[in-house]
Amino acid sequence: MNVLIVASNRSRHPVPVIPFGACMVAQSAEKAGFRVNVLDLMFEPSPRAAVQCALNEGKPDAVGISVRNLDNNDMQDTVEHVTELASLTREIRRHTDSPIILGGPAVGVMPEELLRSTGADIAALGDGEGVFPMLLETMGNGGRCEQVLQQVPNIALIEDDIFKISSHFTFQLSTDFMVPQFQKWIDMKKYISNFATVPIQSKRGCPFDCIYCTYGISEGRDYRLFPPEEVADSVRRLSASGLRDIEFVDNVFNSPYDHAMAICEDLASAPSGARLQTIELNPAFIDHDLLFAMHRAGFVGVGVTAESASDHVLDNLGKGYSVDHLRRASDAIRSNPVPCFWLFLIGGPGETRETVSETIRFAEHAVRPMDVAFFNVGIRIYPGTPLARIARAEGVLTASPQEMLLPAFYFSPGLGHG
Amino acid sequence: MDKLNRLTARHLNIIHGASLSHPWLPAINRLGHILRVRQPLWKHTRTIRRIVRFLGKDIQ
Numbered sequence: 087m088n089v090l091i092v093a094s095n096r097s098r099h100p101v102p103v104i105p106f107g108a109c110m111v112a113q114s115a116e117k118a119g120f121r122v123n124v125l126d127l128m129f130e131p132s133p134r135a136a137v138q139c140a141l142n143e144g145k146p147d148a149v150g151i152s153v154r155n156l157d158n159n160d161m162q163d164t165v166e167h168v169t170e171l172a173s174l175t176r177e178i179r180r181h182t183d184s185p186i187i188l189g190g191p192a193v194g195v196m197p198e199e200l201l202r203s204t205g206a207d208i209a210a211l212g213d214g215e216g217v218f219p220m221l222l223e224t225m226g227n228g229g230r231c232e233q234v235l236q237q238v239p240n241i242a243l244i245e246d247d248i249f250k251i252s253s254h255f256t257f258q259l260s261t262d263f264m265v266p267q268f269q270k271w272i273d274m275k276k277y278i279s280n281f282a283t284v285p286i287q288s289k290r291g292c293p294f295d296c297i298y299c300t301y302g303i304s305e306g307r308d309y310r311l312f313p314p315e316e317v318a319d320s321v322r323r324l325s326a327s328g329l330r331d332i333e334f335v336d337n338v339f340n341s342p343y344d345h346a347m348a349i350c351e352d353l354a355s356a357p358s359g360a361r362l363q364t365i366e367l368n369p370a371f372i373d374h375d376l377l378f379a380m381h382r383a384g385f386v387g388v389g390v391t392a393e394s395a396s397d398h399v400l401d402n403l404g405k406g407y408s409v410d411h412l413r414r415a416s417d418a419i420r421s422n423p424v425p426c427f428w429l430f431l432i433g434g435p436g437e438t439r440e441t442v443s444e445t446i447r448f449a450e451h452a453v454r455p456m457d458v459a460f461f462n463v464g465i466r467i468y469p470g471t472p473l474a475r476i477a478r479a480e481g482v483l484t485a486s487p488q489e490m491l492l493p494a495f496y497f498s499p500g501l502g503h504g
Numbered sequence: 505m506d507k508l509n510r511l512t513a514r515h516l517n518i519i520h521g522a523s524l525s526h527p528w529l530p531a532i533n534r535l536g537h538i539l540r541v542r543q544p545l546w547k548h549t550r551t552i553r554r555i556v557r558f559l560g561k562d563i564q
Contacts, residue, residue: 160521281533387544425547
């Protein structure tokens, strides 16, 4: 069975992001015995021509489309990707009758809406490297919709205009696919020459209760951890292969704290030569010991998802930490040589001009010459999140879930319009 | 927004969403690689903004 996986993300802002999931799924499908090709559209001058060529040459029996983001999450300068995705799916359909399967983080958040808007056949939810090979095998055995729904967990489809979803299953993480052979599937030289970092995950799942976030929906709320020594070995292997700028793309790197600490200590015990980064540190779990261990492990940049320096707004966002935590994190960061990227969200529930001022004062105090404070204005509202319920109750959101494929943002009524 | 715009104009280390979609970013990334600048590029935000500001298209 021939399989084509199309990595559809073409955004190069702020940097091109390596299609981690698409490579992982390709590798798992190949290991399961399928002939797999990956078409990465990131640097293709003409996606339509590239798709046509890949379909004509590969004659795939199934086509997977990896969907990273629905939009750029920017209220001020919004770029939506759904129209382009629908057009891509139509183009694929024009050239093949083979089933089209959507996967990737965005699909787990809005599967029905994406299936309806693109006309794709099936949505694979959650861990693609587990679901996709099972799905291919069932379809290869002639399985039709009903069988596929019964036999394959974590998939969704539309039959007779009715949205159907199969049973949920939480896959065990497999270290086989923790780091795919990137060079085999995509043009890594192009990514590296455009300042991309190589992604790695040390865990999946997120138990936190941030009201706007979809990690719990797409990855589950329970942690699934890769063994620290396996993570450290993977970093060393990547670094030895010349891929030295490596970024932990966990939803939160430093929780559980002991897990992050164990990874750092292992890496420090046998230096990898890698330049490590993570943009996802939770301020509640930042202290001198962790930052010292991260520095020794080879971290050259960290990010803190602070969001706000107002206790009232932090409470409303469901962050689970306070401004005191932020201050302690800031003190620890200031006594450590690793540069820090602070992330703030302006416009959450309960935000006022006064709370914005508090956050700005904190940011001005926190940043050193080598640091950055980034302010994101407005919060993307996704269906199924507490923020969507709040926005509807406040009358801020009136769009139907289908209409929310196009970006809808929460911006505190307490701030007026700017 | 006015307040935030004034802040980002005044403080070279503080940026907002428009910075991440700045049209010159892909070229800045490429140039950073060619000049063998070490990651993370964002730690050079002050310097990059000074240069880009001098060229008349500030990143905020």
